[in-house]
Structures are given as C-alpha cells and as structure tokens.
Amino acid sequence: MNILSSYSDREQQVDEPRSPNFIGAVNSGPSILGQYLRVARRWRWVIAGAVLASVLLGVVFTLLMTPQYTAVSTIEISREADQVTNIEGVESEASVADQEFYQTQYGLLRARSLAERVAAELGLVDRPEFFEMFRFDGADNPAFEIANGRYPAEGRAQRQREAARILLDEVDIDPTRLSRLVDISFTSPDARFSAQVANAWAENFIEINLERKVQSTSYGRKALQRQLAEYKDRLDESQRQLVTYASNQEIINLPSQSAVNGSSTQERSIVVDNLAALNAALNDATADRIAAEARFRQEGGSGSSAEALGNYTINSLRQKRAELESEYQELMVRFEPGYPQAQSLQSRIDELSRALEREEARISASVEAEYQQALAREGALQQRVSSLKSDYLDLRRRSIQYNIFQQEVDTNRALYDGLLQRFKEIGVAAGVGVNNVAIIDTATVPKVPSSPQLLLNVVISLLVGFGLGTGLAFALEQLDEAIADPSEVEHRLGLPLLGSVPKVDDGGTPRDALLDRKSELVDAYIAVQTNLAFTTERGVPRSFSVTSTRPAEGKSTTSLALATMLARSGKRVILIDGDMRSPSVHHLGNVGHDHGVSNFLAGDDNYEPSIFHMDDLNLDAMSAGPIPPNAAELLTGTRMRQLIDHLHENYDHVVVDSPPVMGLADAPLIAGHVDGVIYAVESHGIRSSQVKTALSRLAAVRTRICGAVLTKFEARKAHYGYGYEYGYGYGRDVETETA
Structure with a gap:
C-alpha cells in the first residue's frame, strides 16, 4: 500500500451529515507536501531526537578528529610539446575536445609508479614516523619490524608499495574545468609534510614525463646508430675504391672553384x-x-x-x-x-x-x-x-x-x-622543448587545517539527522497500523465512514452520556444516524447488526446509541442482544437473561417474555437468553431470520448487538440475516490488518457492510490534533459561561 494513501483527507469534517453521494466516495485529499508535513508533525519528536543525536555525534566526532592540512600545487599540461626548433611557431593550441590526452595525463598523475617515486625521493620508505602518521598497522608484517631503530633492508620493496598506497589514498587530482590547469592536493596531519609531498608530486611527474619521452625515442636512436655505422663503412669502402682506382689510373682531379x-x-x-x-x-x-x-x-x-x-x-x-x-x-x-x-x-x-x-x-x-x-x-x-x-x-x-x-x-x-x-x-x-608540463604554483605550507570543519560537520549532521529522522518517522508511520484519524477508515479499510465517536472521559457510563442530549456522544451518534440514512434507498436499514473485530471496541455502545437515536426520531426500535457468549443488554434493563434469543433459536416460539422496555431511552430490548453450549450451531439455521421477521411486525428497526468477528463464527452468521452491518472500529487501539482480516470473513458470506463507526476517538491523539472537535465541543463553553 502506498504510504501516502494512508494520510490523505485527514482534515475532512466527518461528524456533519453527509450528502447521498458522500458514502463510498474518495476525497481528493491534501497535497503531497501536506501529507509529508502531517507525518512530520506527528513524529516531530522522533525527528527532533534524531537531529539532536546526529548533531551531538557530529560535534563530538569533530572535536575528536585529528586536524588535517591540505597543500595544493598547480601545474599546466599542454596538449603538445613546445616546438622550439620549428621556426613556424613555438606553441600549438590544445583542443578542448581532445579529452583522451588529458584523461591519460590525469591517470598518470594517479599512477602507482609516480607515488613510489615520490615515496623514494622523500625517504618515506625507511621512516617509521610516516607510517605512524597515517596509522598504518604492520605489526604482523616482517617488512615493518623495527630492529635497532630502523626497518630491515629486505622489506624495502614492500614498504615502498605500502607507502605509495598511503600517498595515493591522500592525494587528490583536481583538473580545472575548460583549462589546462590541474591542482595536486595532499592531505596529512603535518602541514609541512603536505607541502613537500604536493611539490614532489608535481616535480616527479614532470621528470617522469621527460624520461618517458626520451625513452620513446631511444629505440629509434639505437636503430639509426646501427644504420649510421653500416653506411659509414659503406662510404669509407667506396672512397677507398675511388682513391685506389684514381691512383692506379693516374686520374688527378681538383676541387672546383665552387667547391x-x-x-x-x-x-x-x-x-x-x-x-x-x-x-x-x-x-x-x-x-x-x-x-x-x-x-x-x-x-x-x-x-x-x-x-x-x-x-x-x-x-x-x-x-x-x-x-x-x-x-x-x-x-x-x-x-x-x-x-x-x-x-x-x-x-x-x-x-x-x-x-x-x-x-x-x-x-x-x-x-x-x-x-x-x-x-x-x-x-x-x-x-x-x-x-x-x-x-x-x-x-x-x-x-x-x-x-x-x-x-x-x-x-x-x-x-x-x-x-x-x-x-x-x-x-x-x-x-629540446619536450617538456609540456609546467609548475604554475608551488604548494605552500598551510596555516589552518582543512579538516575537520566544525560548521560544515554540524550542517552535515543536521542534514543526516533530518534524513534519518524523516526516514524513521515514515518507517514508524508505515509500521503503525492503528487508525488514528477518521479519514484513515476509508483509505485503509475501504469502508465508508459513518462517523467518529468521542471517548467518554468524565467517568460516566455511555448510557448516562446518551441521556444528556447535549453531550458530545449524542451529537456524534446523530451524525452517524444521519449518514446511515443515506446507505440505502429506503433510509436507515430496517435490520442491521453492529459488530467489531474484537471485544471492548464500543460495538455495544454503538448498538445502544443507534437504537436510542432512532427511537428519539419517532421510530419503534428494538435492540437484540446477539452476543450469546457474553451478553450485556439485559444489564441495561436490570433484568436477567433466563429467557431470550437463545430460547427462540432453540425452538421456543414464545419470545415476547424476553422483551423488556427501557423508559429512559424509549426503546425495547431483548436479552440473549441462557448461554448455549455452542452459539454458532444455533445461528446456522433460519430461526434468527424468523425472529427478525416477527419483530418487523411490531418494530420499524431491529438493531442486533453482534459478537466480535475474530475467533468466532457468530457475527458472520448473524450478518447473513440482517439488511446490513455496521462495523465499529476502536480508534488508536486496533490494527488495520486485524480489521481487514475480520472484514474478509464478513465478505466471504456476502455481507452488506453499510459503513464503519470510529469509536473512542480522541482528537488530541490524532495525527494533526485539529478539525475533529468542532462538532463535539461547539457551544459547550458558551453554555457554561451563560449558565
């Protein structure tokens, strides 16, 4: 599921009556930026903690770091060698498009042979303090065993390779864009040593470049030398033949005047x-x-x-x-x-x-x-x-x-x-003129360290901490399956939201809150009743059951509240206790459950003695009856449907307080005999995956779910903390003040 799909439409006011087209519709929702801000607002302390921890770690790490000094030398690499012996021109222009040559030069600047030459020239191979400077651990290597204050001679080649590797790790070749300039920088804890290495790197690169070009002509020179010796012998022999013949034939020639x-x-x-x-x-x-x-x-x-x-x-x-x-x-x-x-x-x-x-x-x-x-x-x-x-x-x-x-x-x-x-x-x-590399600026001894930079590290720590906190916030948001907002009912469960019901915090019972017609609970269930009237063409279903995923999610309160709201609207309503495993409706009338629904399901057609009237709520109720050994077996027949049909003769609406869905077969069986099911979902208390599993059980018996009611909702625990208290608390403070 898309993580963003769970957070849209969170500011929608769900407690007001809905239009007929509202049920089942998907709200357009806030923008993506708004969704991100909502997640950040919900997990703001997690993000703040991650940022603070990251900054603290960054500061501590910066203070514990060894200062590093970076020295930079600049060289110029020309495309071709200066032609000093050519009278037509001394310097040829370098082509910007000819990147192959310059990439080759950059690679040569990073060559291991150059690093080994620099290490040998500076005497780093035999200096233990050099390897200690860069924390090289060669304790198990015989080439780095110090005897009489120096390294052994036989391990010099290996030490030279390690020294070259260390230099290559710390050197940086940075070509200047669209130019022939290259910066050679070296970083170490010693400022003077950094300048020495940077300058030695540039000088040795020039020397290697010259040597390589001389070597490139050595083979041709040797071949020409051999040919010169051969033709010199030929010339000498031909001259001897000429002189001998001239002497024998007495031919005397004199040089001409031009000669x-x-x-x-x-x-x-x-x-x-x-x-x-x-x-x-x-x-x-x-x-x-x-x-x-x-x-x-x-x-x-x-x-x-x-x-x-x-x-x-x-x-x-x-x-x-x-x-x-x-x-x-x-x-x-x-x-x-x-x-x-x-x-x-x-x-x-x-x-x-x-x-x-x-x-x-x-x-x-x-x-x-x-x-x-x-x-x-x-x-x-x-x-x-x-x-x-x-x-x-x-x-x-x-x-x-x-x-x-x-x-x-x-x-x-x-x-x-x-x-x-x-x-x-x-x-x-x-x-002559083969040196196409020139030193422009020699490296000077740096006065201030190049790292660590406290301000930069703090900024990086802030960014890293914010990134980690944001990632952690989204991860927690993804792992948090609790339904905290009314809008999540539709997006996570795919159910129309009939309304959200606030949690009763004053210590009273839900019945006491229902008797107070100005209570927030009454206002919430009036909104639920209003939305429920749009679920069918005939208004509120004549018979419906109220169930939930697990016990104590507020399904019994929802059943009683909806029956009360329908009764106050002038309807004849009866509340049936369908939870024969843990009956509770009989407590509302202070009666027993010696006779009730279980008796009728068992074959006793006389159900009227089990009906009692609640004057304060102006509705009738029917107890569950004796607890049967297996309630699911009683519900498998058609007796439940017959009971509902008999009750429809005298009542406009039949409300069934159904047992929870998970672990029991009672709720799906009851749902098959009513016109619709209202699903109670506890806010902040039930995971959406459990609700989906329960809904899949109801869908297996082709149950018509009218919608969901979000119970025990607390606006202060919602993701955003605003927008949902308007319908519940509006006018309460004004009334108190005027009283």
Missing part, C-alpha cells in the same frame, strides 16, 4: 684545366700571330708602316733632314751646289738619309721577327692542345669506372648525411 667556396663538392680533372688554359693561350697566340702578320704584310720597306710612323727616332731624323733640305734650297737660290756651305748641308742631309734608312730597316726586321715568333708560338700551342686533346679523350675513357666509383661514393655520402641529420633531429626532439 673551394664551400657551395659544392664537384671535382674537375687537371687535364681539363690544362686543356682549357692552353686552348685559351692558343686563341691568344693565334690572335697575336694574325696581328703580327697584318703588321708584317703592311710593312713595305718605305717606312710607311705603323711602327715606322710611330717611331720617335725616325720622326726626329725625318724632321732634321727636312730642316736641312729647307736650308739647302735657300742657299741654292743664291749660290751654286759647289758652294761650301751648300756642300756641307748636302753632306749632312745624306748622312741623315742613311741613318733614316738604317732605322727603318731595323723596324722592318723587328716586325718580321715578331711575326715569326707569333707564328712559332701558335704552332707550339697547337701541338700542345692536340696532345692534351688526346690525353683528355684517354682520360674520358679511363674516367668511366672512376665516375661509377664516384657515384657510389656520392650515394653513400647522401644516405649517410640523411641518416646523420635524422639522428640529430631525434636527439634534438628528445632533449
């Missing part, structure tokens, strides 16, 4: 250089020969050559001769050729002519000699070039194998240089 400058390693043959140089010299010699020959051809012996015309001596001689000839012509104008002075000038002119001829002859011989020299030099150079051409052709033939060896050398050198460059790059990658 000398360092821009190329290409070589050139000395034959080629000589041939080129001689060919250039031959070209110059040919040009010189052609020029000399041209000068020689121009020389005609008349001194008209370019050399003669440009010679200073010749020009001077010619000028002096011209001057003398001019003087001689002036003398010839006045004198004869035989004139002495004229003869002297003529002699000097002849001498200058002979000197001029000798100088021109010398120049002509010089031009011819120069021509002959140029011709001879050209011929020699032609012979040398021809010889070098033959040597070059022979060199080309011998250089074929040399070039093959040279190509092999070049190939081996290129392979070797490539591997060497790759080896250098791996070395740079392993040693």
Whole structure:
C-alpha cells in the first residue's frame, strides 16, 4: 500500500451529515507536501531526537578528529610539446575536445609508479614516523619490524608499495574545468609534510614525463646508430675504391672553384684545366700571330708602316733632314751646289738619309721577327692542345669506372648525411622543448587545517539527522497500523465512514452520556444516524447488526446509541442482544437473561417474555437468553431470520448487538440475516490488518457492510490534533459561561 494513501483527507469534517453521494466516495485529499508535513508533525519528536543525536555525534566526532592540512600545487599540461626548433611557431593550441590526452595525463598523475617515486625521493620508505602518521598497522608484517631503530633492508620493496598506497589514498587530482590547469592536493596531519609531498608530486611527474619521452625515442636512436655505422663503412669502402682506382689510373682531379667556396663538392680533372688554359693561350697566340702578320704584310720597306710612323727616332731624323733640305734650297737660290756651305748641308742631309734608312730597316726586321715568333708560338700551342686533346679523350675513357666509383661514393655520402641529420633531429626532439608540463604554483605550507570543519560537520549532521529522522518517522508511520484519524477508515479499510465517536472521559457510563442530549456522544451518534440514512434507498436499514473485530471496541455502545437515536426520531426500535457468549443488554434493563434469543433459536416460539422496555431511552430490548453450549450451531439455521421477521411486525428497526468477528463464527452468521452491518472500529487501539482480516470473513458470506463507526476517538491523539472537535465541543463553553 502506498504510504501516502494512508494520510490523505485527514482534515475532512466527518461528524456533519453527509450528502447521498458522500458514502463510498474518495476525497481528493491534501497535497503531497501536506501529507509529508502531517507525518512530520506527528513524529516531530522522533525527528527532533534524531537531529539532536546526529548533531551531538557530529560535534563530538569533530572535536575528536585529528586536524588535517591540505597543500595544493598547480601545474599546466599542454596538449603538445613546445616546438622550439620549428621556426613556424613555438606553441600549438590544445583542443578542448581532445579529452583522451588529458584523461591519460590525469591517470598518470594517479599512477602507482609516480607515488613510489615520490615515496623514494622523500625517504618515506625507511621512516617509521610516516607510517605512524597515517596509522598504518604492520605489526604482523616482517617488512615493518623495527630492529635497532630502523626497518630491515629486505622489506624495502614492500614498504615502498605500502607507502605509495598511503600517498595515493591522500592525494587528490583536481583538473580545472575548460583549462589546462590541474591542482595536486595532499592531505596529512603535518602541514609541512603536505607541502613537500604536493611539490614532489608535481616535480616527479614532470621528470617522469621527460624520461618517458626520451625513452620513446631511444629505440629509434639505437636503430639509426646501427644504420649510421653500416653506411659509414659503406662510404669509407667506396672512397677507398675511388682513391685506389684514381691512383692506379693516374686520374688527378681538383676541387672546383665552387667547391673551394664551400657551395659544392664537384671535382674537375687537371687535364681539363690544362686543356682549357692552353686552348685559351692558343686563341691568344693565334690572335697575336694574325696581328703580327697584318703588321708584317703592311710593312713595305718605305717606312710607311705603323711602327715606322710611330717611331720617335725616325720622326726626329725625318724632321732634321727636312730642316736641312729647307736650308739647302735657300742657299741654292743664291749660290751654286759647289758652294761650301751648300756642300756641307748636302753632306749632312745624306748622312741623315742613311741613318733614316738604317732605322727603318731595323723596324722592318723587328716586325718580321715578331711575326715569326707569333707564328712559332701558335704552332707550339697547337701541338700542345692536340696532345692534351688526346690525353683528355684517354682520360674520358679511363674516367668511366672512376665516375661509377664516384657515384657510389656520392650515394653513400647522401644516405649517410640523411641518416646523420635524422639522428640529430631525434636527439634534438628528445632533449629540446619536450617538456609540456609546467609548475604554475608551488604548494605552500598551510596555516589552518582543512579538516575537520566544525560548521560544515554540524550542517552535515543536521542534514543526516533530518534524513534519518524523516526516514524513521515514515518507517514508524508505515509500521503503525492503528487508525488514528477518521479519514484513515476509508483509505485503509475501504469502508465508508459513518462517523467518529468521542471517548467518554468524565467517568460516566455511555448510557448516562446518551441521556444528556447535549453531550458530545449524542451529537456524534446523530451524525452517524444521519449518514446511515443515506446507505440505502429506503433510509436507515430496517435490520442491521453492529459488530467489531474484537471485544471492548464500543460495538455495544454503538448498538445502544443507534437504537436510542432512532427511537428519539419517532421510530419503534428494538435492540437484540446477539452476543450469546457474553451478553450485556439485559444489564441495561436490570433484568436477567433466563429467557431470550437463545430460547427462540432453540425452538421456543414464545419470545415476547424476553422483551423488556427501557423508559429512559424509549426503546425495547431483548436479552440473549441462557448461554448455549455452542452459539454458532444455533445461528446456522433460519430461526434468527424468523425472529427478525416477527419483530418487523411490531418494530420499524431491529438493531442486533453482534459478537466480535475474530475467533468466532457468530457475527458472520448473524450478518447473513440482517439488511446490513455496521462495523465499529476502536480508534488508536486496533490494527488495520486485524480489521481487514475480520472484514474478509464478513465478505466471504456476502455481507452488506453499510459503513464503519470510529469509536473512542480522541482528537488530541490524532495525527494533526485539529478539525475533529468542532462538532463535539461547539457551544459547550458558551453554555457554561451563560449558565
């Protein structure tokens, strides 16, 4: 059954007359929050006790706790290593979506190997005070047996594992959301030790990260080293072959001009250089020969050559001769050729002519000699070039194998240089810019403990206590099967509620309360009678029995009260004592039960002597008669129905005070002979499961249950303590005051 279904409709006023559609209807009920509040109000002391106990335990536990200090260091984890050797950029951006990398880094921060490394670096493995700090009990472990103030050396590996486990239990890795920052916090009773561990954790993580990246390239470096050695041997061998062949074939190559400058390693043959140089010299010699020959051809012996015309001596001689000839012509104008002075000038002119001829002859011989020299030099150079051409052709033939060896050398050198460059790059990658983890903030020694926090623990204790109290309250509510509220009759038992009857507390009898027409009991049963009138189309059933689950639940009082209310409404009513095992109706008339219902059921048709009248209540009653050995056997026949039919001839209503249902067969048998059954339920005294069991017995004989009456109801013991006293006490205080 739903726990909430038991607590709805609790504020419904049930003592007022109901409409015809009220019986059997289900009230809408209060809200779920209202239902929770009602449960909390009923068990408020249980909840308060749980909260108080929880707070007290929390305070005591906080005061007894050892202060813990938490130190925090912050590191930054980049997605990739900084590329220091790359000129395009130094840092690459990390992708927010690439969570695999960061989750891996967080896992590495929690690795056991890192914890063992930190423990070894701080010397925790051999420090007994470290294990005592965290209350590690290794009394039964030989690795933790202290001898001469220290641990044994052979158990160091096991102690290192235990120390790592302790560190891992106290360390906390907290990544900052949407960033590359990670907080590494460590908690211990020693503030300084917490800071040491937090800083050592960050530093060792960086060192392990570097070592792991170096190790990741070690295999490639070793492989390249082997290949470098192999190609170095190949290069050396090919160079030896090349040098040996060049020596045997007398091939001499010189570095080219670009190789000398360092821009190329290409070589050139000395034959080629000589041939080129001689060919250039031959070209110059040919040009010189052609020029000399041209000068020689121009020389005609008349001194008209370019050399003669440009010679200073010749020009001077010619000028002096011209001057003398001019003087001689002036003398010839006045004198004869035989004139002495004229003869002297003529002699000097002849001498200058002979000197001029000798100088021109010398120049002509010089031009011819120069021509002959140029011709001879050209011929020699032609012979040398021809010889070098033959040597070059022979060199080309011998250089074929040399070039093959040279190509092999070049190939081996290129392979070797490539591997060497790759080896250098791996070395740079392993040693430069690989640290993608950086410490942002180092852990400082905490000044105040991080735990325990009294205020926080008190708040947690309040919440825990409230939760426990609430759970306990609902558990008690679920276990409490007592019917405390009128609304629970319908929800727990499935019966229409005819009314609730208050408990008589003034020490009087129910009969005395019924005689007081202003009593709360009378008001309650008037409401029951009113609701009972809506149970059938003809109003109140002509015959009905009143029963309960067990004795002393108020069924006899209900029977008497309903009979009294019907009688006061002008009806002829008779009350039959159907409880032949424990009769009580005869006490109302102060008569005996020597003759009664049991006599009629046994076969005596004369039932009138067993009827007596109660003047104060204005109704008739019929005693139970002598107690039979087995009342159920008397009720199995049709005599009970005949009795009721006979009584209907003289009475409007027949009310049967039936025995309780549990343990007896009398009530179901009687219920089969009446028009309806009214079920009395004791408030706060009977469990709903017992009532359901009894109702199932009545349902087995197809009994029509008109409704239930909640007896001995006390509003102060109800779940909510309000709403049900209005109909009972309204006007009592006013009447008392006016009296």
